[in-house]
Amino acid sequence: MVDLNSGHNPDHNPDHNPELAHQFEDMDQQKEAAALGMWTFLITEVLFFGGLFTAYIVFRTQFSEAFAKASHHLDIVLGGINTFILLGSSLTMALAVHAAQEGRKEKTIRFLGVTGILGAAFLVIKGFEYAHKFEHNLFPGASFGYDGFEPDHAQLFFILYFALTGVHAAHMIVGLLLLVVIAWMTARGRFSATYHSPVENFGLYWHFVDIVWIFLYPLLYLIDVTGRTQ
Amino acid sequence: MIVPTRVYYRVSLALLALFILTVAASFIHFGDWNVYIAVTIAVVKATLVVLYFMHVRYQTRLTWIFAGAGFLWLLILFALTMSDYATRS
Amino acid sequence: MTTIKEPLRPDDYLNAGYGVKSWLLTLDHKRIAILYLISITFFFFVGGFFAVLLRIELMTPAGDIVTAETYNKLFTMHGIAMIFFFLIPSIPAVLGNFLVPMMIGARDLAFPRLNLFSWYLYNVGGLFTLYTMTTGGIDTGWTFYAPYSSSYTLSDPVPVVVGIFVLGFSSILTGLNFLVTIHKMRAPGLTWFRLPLFIWASYATSVIQVLGTPVVAIALVLLGFERLTGVGIFDPKIDGDPILFQHLFWFYSHPAVYIMILPSMGVVSEVVSCYARKKIFGYNAMAFAILGIAVLGFLVWGHHMFISGQSVYAGLVFSALSFLVAIPSAIKVFNWTATLYKGQIEFRTPILYAFGFIGLFTIGGLTGLFLASLATDVHLTDTYFVVAHFHYIMVGGAVMGYLAGIHFWWPKITGRMYNEAWAKFSALILFVGFNLTFFPQFILGYMGMPRRYYVYPEEFQVLNVMSTAGASILGLGYLIPMIYLTWSLRKPKTAGNNPWKATGLEWTTVSPPLTHNFDSVPTVTTEPYLYDDTDDASGSAGSAGSAGLAGLAGLDSSARAALPPHPKEVKRGRS
Numbered sequence: 001m002v003d004l005n006s007g008h009n010p011d012h013n014p015d016h017n018p019e020l021a022h023q024f025e026d027m028d029q030q031k032e033a034a035a036l037g038m039w040t041f042l043i044t045e046v047l048f049f050g051g052l053f054t055a056y057i058v059f060r061t062q063f064s065e066a067f068a069k070a071s072h073h074l075d076i077v078l079g080g081i082n083t084f085i086l087l088g089s090s091l092t093m094a095l096a097v098h099a100a101q102e103g104r105k106e107k108t109i110r111f112l113g114v115t116g117i118l119g120a121a122f123l124v125i126k127g128f129e130y131a132h133k134f135e136h137n138l139f140p141g142a143s144f145g146y147d148g149f150e151p152d153h154a155q156l157f158f159i160l161y162f163a164l165t166g167v168h169a170a171h172m173i174v175g176l177l178l179l180v181v182i183a184w185m186t187a188r189g190r191f192s193a194t195y196h197s198p199v200e201n202f203g204l205y206w207h208f209v210d211i212v213w214i215f216l217y218p219l220l221y222l223i224d225v226t227g228r229t230q
Numbered sequence: 231m232i233v234p235t236r237v238y239y240r241v242s243l244a245l246l247a248l249f250i251l252t253v254a255a256s257f258i259h260f261g262d263w264n265v266y267i268a269v270t271i272a273v274v275k276a277t278l279v280v281l282y283f284m285h286v287r288y289q290t291r292l293t294w295i296f297a298g299a300g301f302l303w304l305l306i307l308f309a310l311t312m313s314d315y316a317t318r319s
Numbered sequence: 320m321t322t323i324k325e326p327l328r329p330d331d332y333l334n335a336g337y338g339v340k341s342w343l344l345t346l347d348h349k350r351i352a353i354l355y356l357i358s359i360t361f362f363f364f365v366g367g368f369f370a371v372l373l374r375i376e377l378m379t380p381a382g383d384i385v386t387a388e389t390y391n392k393l394f395t396m397h398g399i400a401m402i403f404f405f406l407i408p409s410i411p412a413v414l415g416n417f418l419v420p421m422m423i424g425a426r427d428l429a430f431p432r433l434n435l436f437s438w439y440l441y442n443v444g445g446l447f448t449l450y451t452m453t454t455g456g457i458d459t460g461w462t463f464y465a466p467y468s469s470s471y472t473l474s475d476p477v478p479v480v481v482g483i484f485v486l487g488f489s490s491i492l493t494g495l496n497f498l499v500t501i502h503k504m505r506a507p508g509l510t511w512f513r514l515p516l517f518i519w520a521s522y523a524t525s526v527i528q529v530l531g532t533p534v535v536a537i538a539l540v541l542l543g544f545e546r547l548t549g550v551g552i553f554d555p556k557i558d559g560d561p562i563l564f565q566h567l568f569w570f571y572s573h574p575a576v577y578i579m580i581l582p583s584m585g586v587v588s589e590v591v592s593c594y595a596r597k598k599i600f601g602y603n604a605m606a607f608a609i610l611g612i613a614v615l616g617f618l619v620w621g622h623h624m625f626i627s628g629q630s631v632y633a634g635l636v637f638s639a640l641s642f643l644v645a646i647p648s649a650i651k652v653f654n655w656t657a658t659l660y661k662g663q664i665e666f667r668t669p670i671l672y673a674f675g676f677i678g679l680f681t682i683g684g685l686t687g688l689f690l691a692s693l694a695t696d697v698h699l700t701d702t703y704f705v706v707a708h709f710h711y712i713m714v715g716g717a718v719m720g721y722l723a724g725i726h727f728w729w730p731k732i733t734g735r736m737y738n739e740a741w742a743k744f745s746a747l748i749l750f751v752g753f754n755l756t757f758f759p760q761f762i763l764g765y766m767g768m769p770r771r772y773y774v775y776p777e778e779f780q781v782l783n784v785m786s787t788a789g790a791s792i793l794g795l796g797y798l799i800p801m802i803y804l805t806w807s808l809r810k811p812k813t814a815g816n817n818p819w820k821a822t823g824l825e826w827t828t829v830s831p832p833l834t835h836n837f838d839s840v841p842t843v844t845t846e847p848y849l850y851d852d853t854d855d856a857s858g859s860a861g862s863a864g865s866a867g868l869a870g871l872a873g874l875d876s877s878a879r880a881a882l883p884p885h886p887k888e889v890k891r892g893r894s
Contacts, residue, residue: 023420023427023504025840033429033503039293040495043300044533050304051537051567054311055552058563060265061315076253083249091242094233094283101232141548152557159552163544167537200285207283211276218268222256292502303530306617310633311566314621317632 019195031197038201042208045171049212052164056219059156066153068224070146073138074161078129079221082122083213089118090210097203103193105186112183115206119176126169133158161220168216171209178202231288241282248275331734331812331831346431347834349732352417354438359405359413360801362445366400367794369393373773374787382774390773391458392474398461399479403486404445406717407575410582411493411528412441414724415521417732419497421825421832422515424506424841429499433492440489447482451475460771462572465553465564469545477546480539487532487539490578494528497521506824508843512606515823515847516599519606520585523613527574527581531617535571538564562627569620577616579713580680581609583720584651587673590723591655593821594670595662598848601654608647608654615644625696634693641691648684652677667819668742672723675750679715683708686761701771704764710757719749722800727819729804734812734831741803749796755789822849 017027024030060067096111137145140159148154182202185191191199252271260267281287286297332349335341342350373393376384385393416434420427428434451457457476459468468476501522505514542564545551552559592599599605621629621637655677664670686708689695699705730736759782764770768779775783817826824841825832 021431022835023425023429023431029503033499035289036292036296036502037430037433037495037499039296040498040529043296043303044491044495044529046300046304046533047307047530048533048537050307051534051541051570053304054307054567055541055563057308057312058315058560059552061312063558080253084246087242087245087249090245090279090283091238094238095235098232098235098238139548140550144550155550155557156552156559159544159550163541167540204284207279211279214275214279215269215272218252218256218272219265222252222268223265225256226259299530303617307534307570310618310621310636311563311570313636314562314566314630314633317630319630 017195019190027195031195034197034201035204038204042204045208049164049167052160052167053215056160056164059153059160060219060223063150063153063156066150067157068227069149070154070157071220071223072228073133073136074221075129075132076221076225078125079217082125083217085118085122085125086210086213089115089122090207092118093203093206097196097200100186100191100196100199101193103191103196105189105191108186108191108199109183112179112186116176116179116183119172119179123169123172123176126165133162164216164220168209168212171212175206175209178205233282233285233288237282241278244278245275248278329833331829332834333733333831335834344435346427346435348416348420348428348431348434349832349834351431351434351438352413352415352732355408355412355416355441358438358441358445359408362400362404363797365449366397366405367797369397369400370790371794373397374790376773377775377783378780378787380775380777380780380783385773387773388458391460391771392456394771395457395460396452399448399483401713402461402575402579403483404441404448406579406713407486407490408441408493409579409717409721410586410724411497411521411524411578412437414517414586414721414728415493415497415524415582418728418825419500419518419521420504421828421836422518422823423501423504423509424824424837424843425500425504426835426837428496429504430496434496437489437492437496440485440492444482444484444486444489447478447485451478451482454478462568463539463542463564464568465542465545465551465561466555469542469551469553469564470556475546477543480543480546484536484539487536490528491532494525494532497525498529501525506841506843512603513843513846514606515585516588516602516605516609517582517585519609520581520588523609524578524581527578527613527616531571531574531578533571534567535575538567538571541567562624562629565624565627565629566620569623570617573620573623574613574616576709576712577612579717580720581612583676583717583724584609586720586724586727587655587676589821589823590669590673590727591658592848592850593727593819594665594667594673595659596665596850597658597662598846598850599654600657601650602846602848604650605654608650611647612644615640615647619644619691622691622696625693626700631693638691638693638696642688645684645688645691648680652681652684668737668739668746669723669727671743671746672719672726675746675753676716676719676723679711679719679753683711683716686711699764701769702764703760703768703770706770707757707760707764710760714757715753722746722749725800725804728825729807730814730818731825731828731830731832733808734814735807735810736814736818737800737807738803741799745796745799745803748792748799752789752792752794752796756786756793757789759783759785759789822847 019030020027021030024033092111092115096108096115099107099111133139137143138158140155140162144151144155144158146154179202182199185198248271252268255267255271256264280297284297286293332347335347336345342354345351345354372385373390376382376390376393382390416428455474457468457472457474457479459472459474459476463476463480501514501518541551541553545553550557553561553564555561588599588605619637619641621633622641625634625638655673686704690699690705690708726737726742763779763782763786766779768775812831814830816828816830818830819826824837824843827841828836
């Protein structure tokens with residue numbers, strides 16, 4: 001119910017939640033605004049990655065054979081493990097949000113912790129993959145050395161590979177940093193069954209980053225599995 | 231509302247099954263169709279994540295509109311850009 | 320800035336806290352608006368400075384003042400400063416930040432800290448761009464076309480590209496803030512179709528900012544990647560496609576022009592309605608036209624690429640869609656005209672700027688049709704015709720709308736009135752200077768003078784000299800308001816709550832407003848723009864302005880009690 005006389009001074013209503021920001025009327029409005037804000041931000045992320053996917057579509061349709069052959073240099077097992085890891089982390093993130101909604105502090109932190117470990121594992125594996133690429137001169141630029149089919153077009157593939165997975169990894173890193181912050185806030189007792197929207201909204205971000213990978217794995221790694229010789 | 235955890239476990243199983251399906255399908259030679267199959271499965275997986283993990287199934291119409299608008303604009307970007315590449319002689 | 324603080328007067332937002340820290344760490348949307356006002360005015364003069372230099376060079380057919388490379392840098396920096404650091408933020412970040420919460424009866428935006436962060440991001444972006452000027456500048460044009468910007472230019476685009484990327488974030492966050500605020504924080508009874516058109520315009524602008532900016536951001540990231548690694552997807556040497564850069568760039572940059580014009584259109588609706596003392600003709604059509612412009616604006620970007628090598632068939636599609644976007648714009652011009660028709664027009668400075676907007680935007684818009692038409696565009700593209708077209712819209716349109724808004728809301732923002740005589744005089748100077756600068760450019764372009772050239776054939780000199788002369792008058796027109804507006808701040812805050820007797824929740828507060836805007840949340844029961852036709856300028860103290868609003872300003876409570884409550888009144892607008 002809206003109290004038209006609530007005034008600007010929160011002290012007039014001593015019962016209000018200390019987490020209620022002064023510009024909002026009540027916790028519901030604040031929660032809805034925060035969620036809508038996160039969704040708006042995620043829309044911008046969809047379009048940001050969208051530009052990269054557009055480039056991918058343009059070049060894959062033009063140079064499909066070169067892309068297929070270049071993709072053989074990616075390790076589908078490591079990529080598959082990473083996909084499995086991220087799916088798992090999405091589950092644990094959802095469970096963390098659930099625990100936060102129930103106001104269960106320790107459970108929230110535990111699930112956040114597992115999510116963080118899985119996210120870190122993802123980045124470690126990514127690191128190994130990148131190291132392998134650098135060793136084999138597959139990073140675009142002056143050091144690029146490719147003796148396969150249509151090296152120029154293969155280089156386009158690797159530019160897109162590094163751009164897509166690199167931007168994705170950057171989002172994972174930011175996600176892990178935010179996760180630490182959210183976990184710390186949980187540990188400090190900031191959240192409860194009535195106020196936990198930062199955890200929920202962080203969950204939205206985490207799931208979005210997972211969705212991007214859901215597309216990256218088949219589009220980069222699984223282009224031409226049947227054409228691989230090993 | 232608080233989504234019961236069994237929903238999350240079931241969706242995770244579905245996602246796992248679809249992941250296995252994606253990999254399995256990639257081992258079979260469908261030619262040009264491989265990519266369409268892979269993307270379709272990915273879209274189904276993404277939809278499950280959006281609806282259940284991101285709770286859109288239980289949210290207001292406004293959230294549906296916001297979530298949908300992002301993907302609609304993505305399609306505009308793809309479609310009009312490809313209208314150039316697809317029709318170059 | 321001296322203020323004569325009267326006793327017994329509560330602290331308004333300008334008084335509430337002194338000192339640099341209270342401003343640099345403020346969370347008050349009104350103070351943030353002032354911070355933005357200072358920043359964008361600075362960049363306006365930076366952009367203006369480059370324009371002065373290039374117009375001086377263009378007085379003579381030969382390249383005698385600067386070298387070709389330097390000239391390229393001048394028009395590049397002019398474009399970047401004006402578009403990214405002045406026009407795109409201008410109305411949203413200054414007038415929008417100040418007015419959006421007030422117009423919907425809220426105490427602040429949804430995310431005040433994000434708002435302050437937006438301002439800091441703006442300045443960081445600006446610093447990267449200014450830094451480039453110390454290291455030799457860039458010469459790619461504000462459009463950064465590959466492969467010149469990615470491979471061949473000897474200048475360094477990377478700092479500017481980073482600066483604009485950061486600025487893009489600032490723009491996105493402002494848009495995000497407005498979207499959530501307008502959806503979730505409207506006062507009880509303030510349904511969508513009771514909103515002032517300035518809010519509709521701010522909303523549509525925010526949609527564009529959120530959907531479009533990320534794509535130019537990724538284009539710039541890829542450009543940076545290409546500069547740093549020496550190779551990229553826009554590089555023809557590895558069968559990359561420079562036109563792809565243009566697709567990604569213009570996917571944003573065309574809608575960006577609607578970011579620049581829609582808020583101005585919102586201002587014009589507010590001003591026209593107030594000074595004609597009539598409600599806006601065809602309110603619903605105006606609201607839908609605003610949305611239509613925003614949506615259609617995303618479907619036309621290829622009209623910047625007709626001669627780039629883009630497929631002709633795609634060009635046909637983009638050309639047809641570009642004609643469509645003229646329709647909602649025309650509807651708006653017709654409806655403003657219909658609003659003015661038989662209105663009791665009071666010729667104050669804001670309406671003079673609005674008149675300027677309507678006329679000059681129409682000319683700019685009509686010339687856009689020549690460019691939307693694929694066949695004629697082949698002749699006109701990359702000539703001064705295009706330069707004239709977009710300056711008619713951006714300067715004759717957007718900047719005049721901005722100045723209309725600054726003058727209209729100045730008493731609310733500062734509590735002071737400016738000198739009306741000087742204001743009218745400078746509006747006139749601006750109008751004359753503007754047309755003298757840019758009308759000759761239509762002719763020059765049609766006759767074939769290319770843009771971005773520092774030399775030209777002798778026969779074009781007369782028109783170029785006219786244009787430069789006009790630019791000097793135009794510059795004067797911009798300097799004079801700086802003086803009288805600043806001068807007005809020396810006066811006491813006696814402008815009054817509603818000197819124009821305007822409708823709108825922002826006018827029901829004191830001038831300048833208190834930090835928290837409204838003591839009690841107002842309830843809205845009527846449509847906007849309830850101007851009484853028979854209301855005379857000196858008449859009943861603001862009753863036309865506050866009819867239907869329960870809140871601070873004197874309201875006839877018996878009149879309000881007589882109205883049945885609207886079904887949607889019960890809860891604050893949350894959808």
